[in-house]
Amino acid sequence: xxxxxxxxSAHPELVYLDSNATSQKPEIVIxxxxxxxxxxxxxxxxxxxxxxxxxxxxxxxxxxxxxxxxNAETREIIFTRGTxxxxxxxxxxxxxxxxxxxxxxxxxxxxxxxNIVPWQIVAERHGAKVKFIPLNSDRRLDxxxxxxxxxxxxxxxxxxxxxxxxxxxxxxxxIIKMARGVGALTMIDGAQGVPHLRVDVKELDCDFYAFSGHxxxxxxxIGVLYGKxxxxxxxxxxxxxxxxxxxxTLEGSTWNELPSKFEAGTPHMEGVIGLxxxxxFLKSIDLEKILEHDQTLGRQLVxxxxxxxxxxxxxxxxxxxxxxTVTFAHESIHPHDLAAVCDGEGIAIRAGHHCAQxxxxxxxxxxxxxxxxxxxxxADDMNRFIKALRKAEQLFLG
Amino acid sequence: MTEExxxxxxxxxxxxxxxxxxxxxxxxxxxxxxxxxxxxxxxAQQGVLGRFGFIGAGCSLCLASASLMMELVQxxxxxxxxxxxxxxxxxxENGLADDESRDAWKxxxxxxxxxxxxxxxxxxxxxxxxxxxxxx
Numbered sequence: 273x274x275x276x277x278x279x280x281s282a283h284p285e286l287v288y289l290d291s292n293a294t295s296q297k298p299e300i301v302i303x304x305x306x307x308x309x310x311x312x313x314x315x316x317x318x319x320x321x322x323x324x325x326x327x328x329x330x331x332x333x334x335x336x337x338x339x340x341x342x343n344a345e346t347r348e349i350i351f352t353r354g355t356x357x358x359x360x361x362x363x364x365x366x367x368x369x370x371x372x373x374x375x376x377x378x379x380x381x382x383x384x385x386x387n388i389v390p391w392q393i394v395a396e397r398h399g400a401k402v403k404f405i406p407l408n409s410d411r412r413l414d415x416x417x418x419x420x421x422x423x424x425x426x427x428x429x430x431x432x433x434x435x436x437x438x439x440x441x442x443x444x445x446x447i448i449k450m451a452r453g454v455g456a457l458t459m460i461d462g463a464q465g466v467p468h469l470r471v472d473v474k475e476l477d478c479d480f481y482a483f484s485g486h487x488x489x490x491x492x493x494i495g496v497l498y499g500k501x502x503x504x505x506x507x508x509x510x511x512x513x514x515x516x517x518x519x520x521t522l523e524g525s526t527w528n529e530l531p532s533k534f535e536a537g538t539p540h541m542e543g544v545i546g547l548x549x550x551x552x553f554l555k556s557i558d559l560e561k562i563l564e565h566d567q568t569l570g571r572q573l574v575x576x577x578x579x580x581x582x583x584x585x586x587x588x589x590x591x592x593x594x595x596x597t598v599t600f601a602h603e604s605i606h607p608h609d610l611a612a613v614c615d616g617e618g619i620a621i622r623a624g625h626h627c628a629q630x631x632x633x634x635x636x637x638x639x640x641x642x643x644x645x646x647x648x649x650x651a652d653d654m655n656r657f658i659k660a661l662r663k664a665e666q667l668f669l670g
Numbered sequence: 671m672t673e674e675x676x677x678x679x680x681x682x683x684x685x686x687x688x689x690x691x692x693x694x695x696x697x698x699x700x701x702x703x704x705x706x707x708x709x710x711x712x713x714a715q716q717g718v719l720g721r722f723g724f725i726g727a728g729c730s731l732c733l734a735s736a737s738l739m740m741e742l743v744q745x746x747x748x749x750x751x752x753x754x755x756x757x758x759x760x761x762x763e764n765g766l767a768d769d770e771s772r773d774a775w776k777x778x779x780x781x782x783x784x785x786x787x788x789x790x791x792x793x794x795x796x797x798x799x800x801x802x803x804x805x806x
Binding site: 606607608609612623632638639667668 | 680684704705706707708728729730731784787790
């Protein structure tokens with residue numbers, strides 16, 4: 273797999289274990305962006321000339337491609353800057369349309385800041401209350417607590433498909449069902465879902481689903497919001513500008529139809545085309561096999577830690593509901609120092625709070641180190657990381 | 671960063687100088703880096719000459735920086751400490767002067783190689799700035 277990713281030709285010794293932060297890009301994505309600028313660049317939806325029509329076709333084909341991949345309607349696919357913007361859009365526009373004083377917004381303690389802060393902001397604006405589903409002692413979502421927290425007062429339930437810190441796949445089907453039972457709307461933050469799992473929004477029956485291009489082998493600065501059209505139609509626009517209007521007069525304006533209503537301004541054209549290529553890449557691989565591969569690598573590391581590193585505390589036990597992410601804390605070595613030693617060995621890992629401070633509090637740590645394997649990693653990469661861990665212990669404990 | 675300075679940083683991390691709460695301190699300042707949980711508290715007895723101590727928890731860069739700072743400011747006058755605080759800012763932003771010969775400054779300047787961790791390195795120095803403000 274490494275051969276498909278040019279970064280490993282530029283850095284043959286690189287061991288990249290930070291894919292939950294951002295994935296590396298395959299040749300076909302880089303090539304699609306390159307080809308766009310070399311042969312297709314013109315503003316979309318505007319120019320009455322061949323080049324603009326070609327660019328518009330490539331742009332809209334990417335949307336069709338993504339819609340089919342998610343089993344959505346084309347007009348239900350809104351392009352955003354990423355998952356963060358998609359959550360903000362749903363919180364703000366969905367909040368304006370559906371939130372009433374006294375309503376509750378239910379999240380989980382394991383959320384990324386980007387699925388907490390936008391809701392805190394709109395809750396304050398609309399007099400709503402934010403509540404959180406806790407974790408069990410095994411760091412899986414507490415479904416009993418969820419059952420009692422999801423009530424007639426619940427207006428939105430928003431949670432990650434997969435935890436960026438723990439790598440645990442949340443039982444979103446059960447949660448969506450519970451939410452549907454009380455008439456609450458559901459939003460799934462799929463930033464860590466789409467890179468690992470096949471997503472069918474109809475089958476999930478969620479109201480909104482968002483993901484980022486850069487975490488699923490596509491470019492940065494582009495993401496997708498799927499929303500049920502009946503909901504998107506009654507929500508007010510997110511931003512004003514070109515493309516999103518039907519008619520503008522000095523007295524007021526009317527909104528364009530979906531999806532343009534939520535896409536003000538010249539869009540991120542090469543981003544959309546690059547993301548289309550990333551979806552082609554995802555279609556070309558066997559995601560179930562890749563998930564098994566990532567889990568095997570994660571297990572290899574967990575096993576080595578348990579055998580050899582008693583001072584290392586793993587934050588979650590592997591299981592079938594897990595994408596192979598290994599997050600841990602060392603009793604005596606700060607995660608920054610550990611990451612710096614790894615860097616000296618050509619190994620990229622993440623250290624810090626992973627934009628999930630509330631979860632760090634639940635885990636009883638201020639920061640952790642995280643190894644997140646992907647399809648371009650192999651057993652040798654994990655062995656090199658284990659060697660670096662040994663070196664860090666020699667350096668700091670020796 | 672050369673091995674020589676790495677060793678000095680590691681030595682200050684493992685054996686921090688002037689570590690501990692100062693008795694009879696006249697000023698103290700605690701600084702946090704919320705992204706990684708690092709925190710440093712610097713104590714000072716602001717006399718004709720300043721006495722300093724610090725406590726904290728953090729990564730090697732954070733604690734070594736605090737320890738090196740202790741070496742530089744211990745038993746100095748307010749005016750001298752102010753110059754040192756300015757020197758740190760100058761070196762952190764622009765690098766070392768060609769003729770610099772003091773080991774502590776050379777080691778601290780070496781940490782500029784890790785811009786992501788600049789907040790860790792600066793934590794103790796921010797505490798020092800605050801202490802200077804109340805030193806009459």
